[in-house]
Amino acid sequence: MKRWDLPVIESMLQSSPYVVTLVIDIISGHIESDTELEKKKKGQIDRISTLPDSILLRILSFLPTKDAVETGVLSKRWAYLWTSVPYLLFDFNHFECTDDFASAVDHTLLLHRASKLTNFSVRFKYKKDLKPRVDLWVRFATAAKVDQLSLDFSPPCYIDLDGYQLPQHLYANEFISELNLSYCKIFPNGLLHWSSLKHLCIGQSPLHEDVIRKVLMGSPRLESLELHDCWEFNRLDIVSESLKKLVIDGYLMGMSKRYAPVLELEIVAPKIHSLEILGNFYYTTCRIKDVSALVEVKLDFDMRRRYHSEEDNYIKEVYGYKEYRGIVRDILQSVHHVKKLTVGNWCLMVVSLIIAKHPPSLQKKCICTTETNMENWNLLTKCQCLTMETNMENWNLPGIAFLLQSSPYLETLNFHIPPFCRIGTEYLRWSYHAGNHWELKDTYFKFLLLCLKSVKIQSYGGLMGKKELNFVVQFLLKNAKVLEKMVITPPRAWQNPTHDMLRGSLQMAQKLLSFPRSSPHAVVIFSYL
Known part of the structure; x- marks a missing residue:
């Protein structure tokens, strides 16, 4: 060398x-x-x-700090080499109890001598009596001008209001570019000054609307904001000029001090380019008011309310889905102009519920019935990439067909099939019958896919070879005039297949390859990556 x-x-x-x-x-x-x-x-x-x-x-730097410290026993050359590592990653999973973990962090920081830290990460179950020591850890990281700071705390048993309260000096920092806070209380006494911050992730924390405003005003370079299972806010008014990505992953209604049978969350973000609404929104509705600059959207949330028995679930869903239909319809209308759209399993199920009883007319480009309330539906005229996360059950097909029919300029289509996902099917199982769909399939699918070039089907479970999947594949091959490539990836379990799995795989491949294709350039690829 x-x-x-x-x-x-x-x-x-x-x-x-x-x-x-x-x-x-x-x-x-x-x-x-x-x-x-x-x-x-x-x-x-x-x-x-x-x-x-x-x-x-x-x-x-690629090792957890505990492992890096242990390299000091190798030789004199290695004895104190770890003390200059600019990455400090402390994970409670490498320890048996919290006291041992806290002592190890204290000892490591006492010997560490790097003048500049790139990454400082602490992950453990936070207890209130450790706050003075955690304050010292945070002070150590900020004194070393840390670039990426992660305080990934969790409650000892369940989420409560006793999270770690950030020290006031942290609200004035000009070096941190990436900040991850979980189970932390954010209450600045004055204005924030995070001049270098680009990525902010907050989880399991109360967030008041005035705090969100302070964060946005004090972070002029903020590009990405993620909120995971937070509470206390009911309106997100994103006025930041720099923020391009917003992720809202769940809302903990039960933690809010505001009493309301159902909380309505409003999102106003005219400047963002990417929006993700994920997770659970029990007893919470979501409305999108202004997202005119959006390019990419992911809708993978679930608003069902939990009840004690399946009978209660069925009865409540009969009435509840009327409300869900309106919410999902309005959200899809609000993002009709995006180029890239991902629709999760529950949202797709609600769309199927809207369409199942009132299939679209061959002569109309919108659905105009009083019960579905889809008047003046705007087509997804700018959508070039559509991803649907679906378990490919029979009752998903109306929703799949509707989204395809609404996307005349679609170029890329992706299906992600989860392992086993039984999402809110009690009502659909009883109110929707397979025969209805197959009798009306010509009505649903009588349209041309003139721009579709690529189809990817990724299965994470054992649903390969189902008749619904075969039907969708056959339809796409038959109607996509300019299709170039269809890639089908079976579950990981098929990477080490048994004899029966190989035989089933071969039969499935032969069946799919026998389907007629309207595009002379279309190829079907089975990927086992």
Whole structure:
């Protein structure tokens, strides 16, 4: 190894953040003595230790801090090398009790001597009596001008109001570019000053609307905001010019101090380009008011309310889905202009519920019935990429057909099939019959896919070969005039198949390959990656 090789190695390490195994074969460039050759045969030559500190520190950065510290027993060269690592990652999973974990963090920070930290991450079950020590950890990280700070805390038993309250000095920081806070209370006394912050993720925390405003005003470079299972706000008014991505993953209605049988959450974000609404919104409705700049949307949420018995679920769903239909319809209307749309299983089920009883007319481009209340439906005229997460049950087909029919300029179509997902099917099982769909399939699917070029079907469960999946594949091959490629990826279990699985796979492949194709260039690929 020559000195001029070192920048190449360091560059390769920096561009490989997820490296698991590193092997370096070093050519010494000189004639080895008999002693050296003998040591080499016995594996006694330590060539890793001859590498410069910059590369060794980069290697240690891939390890949890506990493992990096343990390398100090290797030799004198390694004894205190870990103390200069700019990445400190503390995870409670490597310890048996909280006290041992806290003591290990204290001891590590006492010996650590790096003047600048790239990443400081602490993950453990927070207890109130540890607040003074956690305050010192945060002070240590900010004094080292940390770039990425993660306080990934969780409650000892269940989510409560005793989360970690951030120290006031943290609200004035000009170095942090990525901040991850979980089970933390955010209550700044004055204005915030996060001048370098680009990515902010907050989870399991109360968030008042005035705090959200302060965060947005005090973060002029903020590009991405994620809220996971937060509460206390009912309106998100995103006025930031820099924010481009907003993720709302669940809302904990039960933690809110505001009493309301149902909370209505409003989202106003005229400047963002990407929006994701995910997770559980029990007893919470969601309305999107202004998202005119949106390009990409993911709708994978669930608003069902939980009841004690299946009978209660069925009775409540009969009435509840009337409300759900209106909410899902309005959200889809609000994002009709996006280029990339992902629709989750529950949302697709609600769309199917709307369409099942009132199939679209061949002569109309909208659905105009009083009960469905889909008057003046705007087509997804700008949608070029559509992803549907569906278990490919019979009652999903009306929703699939409607979204396809609403996307005349679709170029890329993706299906993600989960392993086993029984989402709110009690009502549909009783109110929707398979025969109705098959009798009306010509009505549903009488349209041309003139722009569709790529189809990808990714299965994560055992649903390959189902008649509904076969029907969708057959329809797409028959009607997509310019289709170039259809990739079908079976579940991971099929990567090590049994004899019966191989036989079933072959039969399925033969059946799918026998379907007629309208595009002369269409190829069907079975991927086992």
